[in-house]
Amino acid sequence: MQSTITNIEAKGQWTGQFGTMYSFKVTFQNDETLEVNAKTETPPYQVGDVVDYEVTKAGKFGKQGKIKKAETISSPSGGNDIDRQLLIVRQSCLKAAVECNPSGDPANIILRAEIFTQWVMTGVYGQETNNEQPF
Numbered sequence: 001m002q003s004t005i006t007n008i009e010a011k012g013q014w015t016g017q018f019g020t021m022y023s024f025k026v027t028f029q030n031d032e033t034l035e036v037n038a039k040t041e042t043p044p045y046q047v048g049d050v051v052d053y054e055v056t057k058a059g060k061f062g063k064q065g066k067i068k069k070a071e072t073i074s075s076p077s078g079g080n081d082i083d084r085q086l087l088i089v090r091q092s093c094l095k096a097a098v099e100c101n102p103s104g105d106p107a108n109i110i111l112r113a114e115i116f117t118q119w120v121m122t123g124v125y126g127q128e129t130n131n132e133q134p135f
Contacts, residue, residue, distance in 0.1 A: 002052050002070055003028035005045060011035065026067060028053070034065045045069055086121065093117045 011023040021037040028034070034053060038044065045051055050070045057064040093116035097109045119125050 001030075001032075001054070002050065003030045003032065004050050005029075005047050008043060008045075008047055013041075026053075032063070034063050034067070036065060036067050043067075086117075089120050090117050093120065 005026055006029050007025075007027040009025040009027075011025050013020055013022045015021070019039070021039065022041050022043070024036050024038065024043055026034050026036055026043075028051075034055065036043070036053075045067060051067050052070050053065055053067045055063045055065040090113065094109070094113040096116055097113040098104075100112065101109065115125070
């Protein structure tokens, strides 16, 4: 899940097999609360951070889990609106398109990569917009 941290409350420390651990009660914008542990007295995230979190245990004493800062990539315009997964898929599909025809025309390689990307992301194979076949 992904949400913004609205509150962090220190809950003490304890020593275990990984050394001293610090417990925190973290509340998210979606009203979920999670108890997490960190290796430092100050957690690596703060109020206002957008994080990915996972509930690993839920019981009568609440939910426990893991938190990490959400991964984002800035767009050229300075925003964080580019979907990381789409970038990874595009990069992989571009590599595959080049491997199909290493000395091919760049426009056809890009067209082939976009066709591969569309299929990976949607499961749909679209029609080319021109009469040239990139294969």
